[in-house]
Amino acid sequence: MDRPVVPLGKPRAERADAKRNRLRLLAVAREMLAEGGPESVTMDALAERAGLGKGTVFRRFGTRAGIFKALIEEEAHRFQEAVLSGPPPLGPGAGPAERLIAYGRVRTGFLIDNLDVFRAGMERGLGAPTVEVDMTLVHLRMLLRRADLGMRDPDSLAVQLAAALEGPLLLYMSSSPDAGPPAAEAGLRLADAWQDLVERLFRVDLK
Incomplete structure (x- = not known):
């Protein structure tokens, strides 16, 4: 599937x-x-x-924040369509490892590109807006099951991997000029770290 x-x-x-x-x-x-x-x-x-x-x-x-939430939802729908029916490796047609790497890298880029919109969409006291069409956990679970890596609990592993692709982490890393590297650099480092993680999980080198 x-x-x-x-x-x-x-x-x-x-x-x-x-x-x-x-x-x-x-x-x-x-x-x-x-x-x-x-x-x-x-x-x-x-x-x-x-x-x-x-x-x-x-x-x-x-509210004003609702404008930015709507913009995020629209971009999330486009991202989802690319995953479901776009070209590989993000879309169907590539192996589980390639698709996992592509998903993490593109999602990180999506979040980084929309950091200002995420911040502007924050309701007072509620934190960053949620993305109602987020498919991360479902998609990672499907790919891990397809990979059949012999893990004891691939569903729990999918939960842990999905947590590494959450927006609040990126918001925290670039919340102020003194918090760390610029957003684009932080995003690239996170994308590279994601690829390293998946390659070690699959015991392959796809560079």
């Missing part, structure tokens, strides 16, 4: 005008992020630039 079963739930019905407004708002929010960073994205500014009422923005996102 090359495609994990990911419990995404039944898609919520959406009117055509609501969908059009959502896509418009997300596209404009991405433009604002690219031009001025997360600080430039406010409810008022987004409504004005998108040419929509502020009430529409509030109904869609609820």
Whole structure:
């Protein structure tokens, strides 16, 4: 089995005008992020630039943090599609070791690329936003079972490996200029460490 079963739930019905407004708002929010960073994205500014009422923005996102959560969810859906049906080694067609390495490296890059969005999406007192379409544990469990490495408990191993790919770790490592290396460098080091871990687990060298 090359495609994990990911419990995404039944898609919520959406009117055509609501969908059009959502896509418009997300596209404009991405433009604002690219031009001025997360600080430039406010409810008022987004409504004005998108040419929509502020009430529409509030109904869609609820809070300013909700804008960034929606952007993260959209990017997560794209990442998931690449895993499920994209080219190997991230997508189907490669062996378990190659796919594990690719998944960890690409996911780390996804989290690093969206660090500012994750931070901006943090609700006060609640920490980093969760990604509802996160498929990490299901995917790692499937690959470890396919690999048949003779582990006593591959499901528990999948839980431990999934914890190494969690966003809060990356947020902590780049939370301030004095906390460690720049985000891009920290992400590369984590991706390399992930590959080392998988290669040793499989007792192979894929470099």
